[in-house]
Amino acid sequence: MKKEELFQAMGSIDETYVNEGRENPGRKAVQWKKWTGIALAAAAVFVIAGGSVLFFRNSILTRPKAPIEKHIAASRDSTSEITEIPRWEEMPDVQRYAELSFEGKTYRSNLIYVHPENEGETIGSGTLTGSDVYTDELHTVGGTVKKIAGIRTEAAVAVYFPDEPDRGYAYVNAAYVPKTLGEFIADVNLRNTLKTGLVYTVEGPGKQDVVYEDVPMELVWSMLLSDETIVNEPDKAVGRRVLGIDSSVDLLGYHHKTISLTEDGYLWTNLLDSGKYFFIGEEKVRAFLKEVTEKHQGYVYIYDELTGEYDE
């Protein structure tokens, strides 16, 4: 392979990433932080509403479909998540050793602590490797490997370093590719670990996404994830994304990833690193879009303090 060929291959990257490359790097981070806050607030409203949820849902049916502008006070810490890479000696083991080799598989750290209540049985020991990005020096260390409760070892395991034998960290199979949607759900125990939040319709370049704050996770399960026999097509080049669902598997360190729907009937997700593509059919995509946009109020977020100053 020549460097010119790699340069040319970069010219074929997904158009979403091409556009993203011209975004302000801090802006989305702020949005997600704000969305998280709003999602939590929305969740709190639901808890307070309690038995009146049914009444609330019914009243939504009469709301206008046109999105409402919502002013969000953006904070100034928009670039706070961008931090310097610390020196090797400053890092804890889990940050130093990004890769685990165990039973022929390579797992990667997501820097997430496994709570003792999720600690499973010991299944062996593995070799962890990490490189010092400042000196290029390669380091290795042995660690105890345990199961994570409810999670199959195909997907992820917990690692316990010799210096911290009581503290486990999640390592995820870097080459994890489920064969079917059902396998994905079972391997990652999604029925218990998946959390969905804001839903947003992707309006295309130059237009702002419309955000729906109160779409219940049950709807995602019943309308999109019900057919577990659907086969994963990991190499599929899918069509334009029309809707995104903020999705997290906090147990394994996946916060605010997405489950997306495409105009050609695919559901894809970047949960657990590699893209997973399931053909659910255009009809299901349309039905979900219709359900979300007609029965829930959409908002266009306006970030007051960012306007102008952060625009290019």
Added chain:
Amino acid sequence: MAFNDETIVRLFFDRNEQALTEVLAKYGAYLRSIARNILGDEGAAEECANDALLQAWKSIPPNRPADLKAYLGKIARNLSFNRYQKEHAKKRGGGETESVLEELEECIPGGRNPEEEVIQKELAAEINAFLSKLPKDRRILFVSRYFYSDSVSSIAARFGISENAVSVRLNRLRKQLKSHLQERGFES
């Protein structure tokens, strides 16, 4: 008032030359910036931006780009790189391309020779897969440098971090891409 992309694409389909005027007004600066980064020459960048418009005129229809801006950006990048390669045969260009190419060389595992088109497609798919699993700020960083050929100093200014920090992060991302490609068989 600027036309939206859907309307502009319709003008292309109607063979209405106003499409070119609208694209130039809306995306001219964007296309020139891509070409300028690769070629390092304002005059050549202007020509490449115009060539990109011409190619868009020839290719829409039959193509109907879902994302006009990215579609035009890719055309401008390809044309600029072709021109860079021709000019580079004579002399070195003044843009970022030489540095970008040298850095990308570090991502190449040894061994496999992707002469066939199918392997090029696989390579592009793998880069997409690699990008999909990066945190967004890292992905923007990588695309800024290796799609748009932005200079390290301009990226540092955009991110509000030092040039050294940009270089360290790019270095780590290149290693990750190399490892990603190796794991997927792009090696002997």
